[in-house]
Amino acid sequence: MEYDLATQDLSEVNQALQNAEGGKFSLLNPQGKHALACGLMHKNQVSIKGHAGYYVAGMNQNADIVVEGNAGSGCAENMMSGTVTVQGDASQYAGATAHGGLLVIKGSAAARCGISMKGVDIVVGGNVGHMSGFMAQAGRLVVLGDAGADLGDSIYEAKIYVRGTVTSLGADCIEKPMQDSHRAELQGLLDQAGLVAEVNDFKRYGSSRKLYNFNVNHLGEY
Amino acid sequence: MNTRTYPREAAAFDAYTRSEIRRAAATGIYDIRGGGAKRRVPNFDDLVFLGASMSRYPLEGYREKCTTEVILGSRFAKKPITLKTPITIAGMSFGSLSAQAKEALGRGASAVGTSTTTGDGGMTPEERGHSETLVYQLLPSRYGMNPDDLRKADAIEIVVGQGAKPGGGGMLLGQKISERVAGMRCLPEGVDQRSACRHPDWTGPDDLEIKIRELREITAWQKPIYVKVGAARPFYDTTLAVKAGADVVVVDGMQGGTAATQEVFIEHVGIPTLAAVREAVRALQELDMHRTVQLIVSGGIRNGADVAKALAMGADAVAIGTAALIALGDNDPKWEDEYQKLGATAGAYDDWHEGQDPAGITTQDPELAKRFDAELGGKRLANYLNVLTMEVQTLARANGKSHIHNLEPEDLAALTVEAAAMAGVPLAGTSWIPGT
Numbered sequence: 001m002e003y004d005l006a007t008q009d010l011s012e013v014n015q016a017l018q019n020a021e022g023g024k025f026s027l028l029n030p031q032g033k034h035a036l037a038c039g040l041m042h043k044n045q046v047s048i049k050g051h052a053g054y055y056v057a058g059m060n061q062n063a064d065i066v067v068e069g070n071a072g073s074g075c076a077e078n079m080m081s082g083t084v085t086v087q088g089d090a091s092q093y094a095g096a097t098a099h100g101g102l103l104v105i106k107g108s109a110a111a112r113c114g115i116s117m118k119g120v121d122i123v124v125g126g127n128v129g130h131m132s133g134f135m136a137q138a139g140r141l142v143v144l145g146d147a148g149a150d151l152g153d154s155i156y157e158a159k160i161y162v163r164g165t166v167t168s169l170g171a172d173c174i175e176k177p178m179q180d181s182h183r184a185e186l187q188g189l190l191d192q193a194g195l196v197a198e199v200n201d202f203k204r205y206g207s208s209r210k211l212y213n214f215n216v217n218h219l220g221e222y
Numbered sequence: 223m224n225t226r227t228y229p230r231e232a233a234a235f236d237a238y239t240r241s242e243i244r245r246a247a248a249t250g251i252y253d254i255r256g257g258g259a260k261r262r263v264p265n266f267d268d269l270v271f272l273g274a275s276m277s278r279y280p281l282e283g284y285r286e287k288c289t290t291e292v293i294l295g296s297r298f299a300k301k302p303i304t305l306k307t308p309i310t311i312a313g314m315s316f317g318s319l320s321a322q323a324k325e326a327l328g329r330g331a332s333a334v335g336t337s338t339t340t341g342d343g344g345m346t347p348e349e350r351g352h353s354e355t356l357v358y359q360l361l362p363s364r365y366g367m368n369p370d371d372l373r374k375a376d377a378i379e380i381v382v383g384q385g386a387k388p389g390g391g392g393m394l395l396g397q398k399i400s401e402r403v404a405g406m407r408c409l410p411e412g413v414d415q416r417s418a419c420r421h422p423d424w425t426g427p428d429d430l431e432i433k434i435r436e437l438r439e440i441t442a443w444q445k446p447i448y449v450k451v452g453a454a455r456p457f458y459d460t461t462l463a464v465k466a467g468a469d470v471v472v473v474d475g476m477q478g479g480t481a482a483t484q485e486v487f488i489e490h491v492g493i494p495t496l497a498a499v500r501e502a503v504r505a506l507q508e509l510d511m512h513r514t515v516q517l518i519v520s521g522g523i524r525n526g527a528d529v530a531k532a533l534a535m536g537a538d539a540v541a542i543g544t545a546a547l548i549a550l551g552d553n554d555p556k557w558e559d560e561y562q563k564l565g566a567t568a569g570a571y572d573d574w575h576e577g578q579d580p581a582g583i584t585t586q587d588p589e590l591a592k593r594f595d596a597e598l599g600g601k602r603l604a605n606y607l608n609v610l611t612m613e614v615q616t617l618a619r620a621n622g623k624s625h626i627h628n629l630e631p632e633d634l635a636a637l638t639v640e641a642a643a644m645a646g647v648p649l650a651g652t653s654w655i656p657g658t
């Protein structure tokens with residue numbers, strides 16, 4: 001089924017997608033519109049044929065959504081489940097606060113990718129901008145390219161894997177040893193994302209858990 | 223002859239100030255506490271109603287109707303909410319409060335036909351189940367945020383800030399992070415939980431406008447969307463919230479309570495509620511949006527007089543936090559022995575973040591929480607809310623008003639020059655409004 005956003009009302013299209021169960025949909029002429037295919041609840045397949053604006057696939061549940069172009073700020077924000085794939089690049093705060101599901105960005109993601117993530121898996125084919133994984137609580141962030149400054153600042157229990165260089169690590173984020181279980185987990189994520197890379201080329205980062213309980217001796221790190 | 227003068231404390235270094243200096247010197251950490259600003263600031267007590275006289279006719283108490291119904295969210299929402307009284311319960315998180323206390327807030331509010339609000343930490347089934355009208359907060363932390371609860375809510379409140387700490391995030395200390403609280407927030411048990419001070423996926427009013435659109439798309443344009451700001455720059459913040467598409471603006475003054483914030487933040491950031499109301503109303507009037515976008519005011523509201531004065535200045539409704547907790551039994555003298563053991567006294571106990579509340583309200587300790595009876599608490603809150611509503615009606619009738627929203631600044635006079643300037647009403651006995 002096709003919807004043409006050049007002529008059809010965005011709210012009507014979103015409501016049709018939210019109510020559909022088990023369908024296949026194409027959204028034509030997205031023209032960078034905001035809040036495309038957000039709040040989906042059921043197992044549907046949605047292809048967005050072009051660039052999307054802010055909050056595409058926001059709060060997604062169960063649906064498999066593909067953006068055949070670039071995505072604006074906050075794509076798949078607070079996603080709960082399902083998959084969101086961006087064929088191009090994603091702007092700031094991709095996957096912000098998302099609780100579950102898989103977000104794949106084939107290109108690069110800008111600043112604060114995975115900010116406050118709460119269980120989602122995010123795989124980025126290119127680079128991520130500064131402050132990615134800021135206050136990341138749970139879930140996994142995989143970066144095949146490089147990571148900008150202050151990666152994983154104030155991170156909690158989320159795991160970060162980066163293949164390229166990391167400009168700098170944020171407060172309380174440290175490199176951790178890669179064990180077999182991590183290599184297996186990483187391989188699984190790459191497979192799910194349909195991206196090819198050698199797991200031995202990645203480094204793992206996570207929390208040193210020093211800032212978990214306030215301690216006045218750590219004042220300089222805040 | 224005694225040549226010594228009487229011992230004299232420096233006004234600047236009073237006993238409290240000295241105790242704080244000693245505390246800081248001993249611990250090396252700032253003081254964190256609950257509650258709102260404790261010092262006196264210009265407030266609604268500095269205003270009086272004029273009442274009826276030769277040129278204004280009063281309405282008969284108990285006989286002539288004075289309606290209190292309020293509709294919120296009529297600007298864009300397909301399903302605005304209707305409240306029977308203009309007094310709502312402010313957002314207080316499950317985590318800072320026990321599940322029983324949250325349930326009691328829902329019970330009390332529902333009994334009198336008003337709304338209650340979730341908080342930082344998400345929506346609990348107890349709270350949803352016992353609240354006829356529930357406002358769901360979208361906070362920077364997004365703890366517990368999910369689209370199912372968003373759709374279960376009757377309205378959505380985007381929290382930009384709180385009056386106790388405009389520009390500040392939150393901190394729930396590890397002691398209060400029980401398994402349930404931790405699970406709802408997707409964090410390990412026992413760690414300090416910092417709530418971010420900025421939203422993770424928008425910055426500034428232009429982005430907020432798009433964010434509000436997204437929330438409306440997700441909820442099929444049904445729910446009223448509130449934007450809550452701490453009283454910092456209420457004229458501009460209200461203007462920008464309206465521009466961003468809010469149905470309702472909530473302005474929380476510096477007296478507003480918090481679950482846990484640095485003392486220095488509570489007492490020194492933000493402006494008094496009295497000053498904020500006037501500015502927020504002026505913004506709505508200049509945009510020709512007064513009564514189209516509704517205004518809820520909070521921060522230090524205690525009685526029907528405070529409510530009536532806020533309404534007369536142009537607010538559509540008020541929200542209460544601290545007063546609701548007191549109605550439930552917070553700081554009740556019956557726990558005096560235990561307050562003493564905690565180094566406090568009934569009326570001054572504010573270490574809510576430590577989770578040792580003798581009244582069982584601001585705690586996650588199951589033993590303490592058991593002391594609190596949600597059903598009884600709900601009844602007490604309902605009684606209190608009924609008293610406030612009747613007090614507002616009394617004052618409205620005295621000023622000849624058949625609906626509480628007919629109260630107006632013309633019904634007010636100020637007792638101090640400061641209050642006259644802030645509220646924009648004349649100093650009593652004069653026609654002088656400083657600054658006009």
Ligand SMILES: Cc1cc2nc3c(=O)[nH]c(=O)nc-3n(C[C@H](O)[C@H](O)[C@H](O)COP(=O)(O)O)c2cc1C
Pocket residue numbers: 256257258312313314315318319340341342359381383384385450474477478479480481520521522523541542543544545584
């Ligand atoms: C225990 C407690 C917890 C609070 N938690 C929140 C919260 O989670 N989100 C929020 O926006 N405001 C929170 N507040 C602030 C209230 O929503 C409200 O702005 C304030 O209590 C109003 O002032 P009052 O306490 O003087 O009535 C909290 C206040 C208290 C006392």
